[in-house]
Amino acid sequence: MVSGVLVMNTAIVACAMAALWIVVGGVRHEEAVRAGDRAAAVVAEMVRSDLEKSFAEQDLAAARLAIAKAAHAGALAGCRVSLGDGAVVADLDASAVTAKSIPAELPPLTIEPDSRHTFAVDIAGKGKVLLTVEPAGAIARSEWLEYGFGGVCLGAIILLGVVSVRAQKRAMPVTMVQSALNSVHAGEKELAALELADSFGGIATAWNGMVRELATHRARARFESVLTRRAQPGERDEAMGKMVDSLWHGIVAVDEEMRIRYCNGAAAVFLSGTRDGLLGTPLLERIGDPQAREKLEKLANSKGRGKIVVEMRTGEGDGGAVLRISGRPGSGGGGAMLLIEDVTQQRVADRSRNAFVEQATHELRTPLTNVRLYVEALVEKPDADVGTRSQHLNIINQEVRRLERIVGDMLSVSEIEAGTLKLAIHDIRLPALFSDMEAEFAGPARAKNITLRFDLPPKLPTIVGDRDKLVLALTNVVGNAIKYTPEGGTVKVAVRADDSLVIDVADSGIGIAAEDADRIFERFYRAKDPRVEKIVGTGLGLALAREVMRLHGGDVTVQSVPDRGSTFSIRMPLKAPLSMAA
């Protein structure tokens, strides 16, 4: 490909040079001929008298000297004096001389002079000799040849340059291919790295096609080698068996009568049996849920069509699990493959989430209703007495704060979920913080006839932390205490500050069962106590409080006696831990 283009380029340039040569050479030749002719005539005239003299004296040397002088003066290429019989008497080229002397009698001329290059010179009394001059035209031709040659050389150099640049361009893909080949060989790149950009045109297309074909072959070779390796009996079964056994999903193969032909470890656990004990037994005997059993029965009779998915509960109460069984009939030979997954956690999370959405909606709608009712009243009665107006405005204010808190909680939860909850660290004056809280909860406590008491030491230190987040945590814990304490109860907030800040929130509420005590800090978790279910809540408050306190290097813990009350302890170090220093 490269050499073809090169030859073509060379031929084009050579033709152009030849044409130039012919045109220029022709012109120069014509001019030279004319100039040479004129010079020859002048020289013939110059030597005529000298020749007459030397012939008369029969002086050969003088004749030769004469033509040499004339040739020099006329810049002749050649000059010769010959007799009528052809004998050369004198010549610029001494070797061409044949006559050894000038004869006394001159033979008559046999060649008719043309008076252009051959002239007849009359030697008085003796006859005629022939003077032949080779004019400078001949010399011009040789010069022209030199120029021509030079031109050809120059052209050739330019041509070579052009060809070389083009060849280098053409050779670029080749260089790239070479370096890519080296990389592939060294294992640094995949075969795909060898592909050339389309901008390289036809070469790239052809090359890329070849590379792809090579890649296909290589992949096939690899695949075949894997197959060959797998085909090693024993080794393959063992490896596959181990792999399938270690799956946390249950895998069961049944025959056309739904008898278990294979099951892995997880499936044996889900079906409450052992791997070996289950082999050959009917699968449906292991399925307690009648609806699931009915659906699975159809699987055996579906003759290779369709996939079924059933969900069933196993066990009772909290120890129970939700299993999802997906079955697909075997192709051709009857029977079916079943996949058993434990989706208990997913279902719990789904339920929590749905409950959360419902609770959140409720939580938002209740303060919104209050705001709407009291604003409506104010709008309808612009002339209401000052006492009523201020009472309404207070309620609106309180409900807006409540909305703010709920929205704040939700935002914080989403921040915790996204891992973006950050603390804005400032100095916090504790006495002010607690008096704000006391004022905030006075209303709700009074509404339930609850005695709310804050027990603060006479002196409280200034701490460092995120005030808003700490208020959020405390509000949730104190708010919970009021929420879960029946009317007429007491809520006591006791604050200590020695090595660390400890806030104990003790209530005379419904208490928390031991099995719930561990889980109430989980997000969306709400205790199973029927009394709790009637109380609105998002299941987020405590999760949030714990997260916030842990970010401050502290924690929230609980001690509780059912039906007697609970004490939540909020702790945090007085000095900011290193993690908060930023």
Added chain:
Amino acid sequence: MSTKTLLIVDDEACITFMLASRFRELGYEVITAGNGEEAMAIVRSLPQAPTAVISDFQMPRKDGLQLARELRSDPRTEATPVIMLTARGHRLSPRELQETGIQHVMPKPFSARELQSMILDVCGPAREAA
């Protein structure tokens, strides 16, 4: 001349307070309760069944649904209309409505005027010639 009695049940004191003062101004006699249990106790202690019951849906101890069921099963109150205030995102299911005989649902947040016109529809003006 007979006065109509409304029983308003909600664990949100702000709501019962506002609704009570509004309907009292309109001339109704109003009794309030903080939950279903309290409401049932009041109903039993009354010499006459209330003209209508306005109840919240989600309340501690005994919720609105349970209250409505009990009212329906008591011969004295089986015909008493119940207006259910609900903050639940979705409406009550047809099954819940059928079981409890609830015919009127007012989703929260609602306007007191809307509730007022609903009460007017359900039990007429506060005072009318007997």
